[in-house]
Amino acid sequence: KAGVTQTPRYLIKTRGQQVTLSCSPISGHRSVSWYQQTPGQGLQFLFEYFSETQRNKGNFPGRFSGRQFSNSRSEMNVSTLELGDSALYLCASSLGDVRGNAEAFFGQGTRLTVV
Amino acid sequence: AQTVTQSQPEMSVQEAETVTLSCTYDTSESDYYLFWYKQPPSRQMILVIRQEAYKQQNATENRFSVNFQKAAKSFSLKISDSQLGDAAMYFCAYRSFFQGAQKLVFGQGTRLTINP
Numbered sequence: 001k002a003g004v005t006q007t008p009r010y011l012i013k014t015r016g017q018q019v020t021l022s023c024s025p026i027s028g029h030r031s032v033s034w035y036q037q038t039p040g041q042g043l044q045f046l047f048e049y050f051s052e053t054q055r056n057k058g059n060f061p062g063r064f065s066g067r068q069f070s071n072s073r074s075e076m077n078v079s080t081l082e083l084g085d086s087a088l089y090l091c092a093s094s095l096g097d098v099r100g101n102a103e104a105f106f107g108q109g110t111r112l113t114v115v
Numbered sequence: 116a117q118t119v120t121q122s123q124p125e126m127s128v129q130e131a132e133t134v135t136l137s138c139t140y141d142t143s144e145s146d147y148y149l150f151w152y153k154q155p156p157s158r159q160m161i162l163v164i165r166q167e168a169y170k171q172q173n174a175t176e177n178r179f180s181v182n183f184q185k186a187a188k189s190f191s192l193k194i195s196d197s198q199l200g201d202a203a204m205y206f207c208a209y210r211s212f213f214q215g216a217q218k219l220v221f222g223q224g225t226r227l228t229i230n231p
Contacts, residue, residue, distance in 0.1 A: 031217050033217050033218065033219070035219075035221075042221060042222075042223050042224065043206065043219075043221040043224075045218045045219065045220070048217045048218060050217070055217070056217060056218050058218070088158060090160060092160075092219070094217060096217055103150075103162055103165065104162075104210075104217065104219060105162070106152075106159055106160035106161075107159070108157065108158055108159045109158050109159070111158075
């Protein structure tokens, strides 16, 4: 069974640009969550999508947005990039709808550098 | 809001020895999950072990075990017979038990070094 796939693995963007990151979850998983990891702030929850609907949202500005497609693949978009957006962005997938199945499985992340 | 605290930024242990990583959390919920994730230099977060709060028995996975003290809100990870491949960042994480709550709250992490 294929794991969680994130593309691209590395990205360099200029301040003010926008970027789109992609995440393909494990087959059968309907929940996709996104996290930002930085040395200063650690791992912070961005948002979660389940069956194409945003179900949870963290404390990030509106420049951060996402969506989920009918095949459960998710994209995350950051507009008007700032230097502080440089981070490792991790995607996690899970079944999402059964109490007993709590595990989230992570992709290898996308390293975004804003210059 | 829930918080997770890992008070040891770095730990080191000799190969084959035992090491314990600490984690405390704060929550007003009675039902929840706790996890330990490992993040090696490859950056991929790997689930090490999980604990359901309603279970009194401590979880064990091979060389990894936890000491879950619900009243004290403490969740430590013990690694026995440490191996070089155990070297990584370890994160303690909390998740609400409710069906719709897929948000993980992470601690700041503990960097574990294994000395040969």
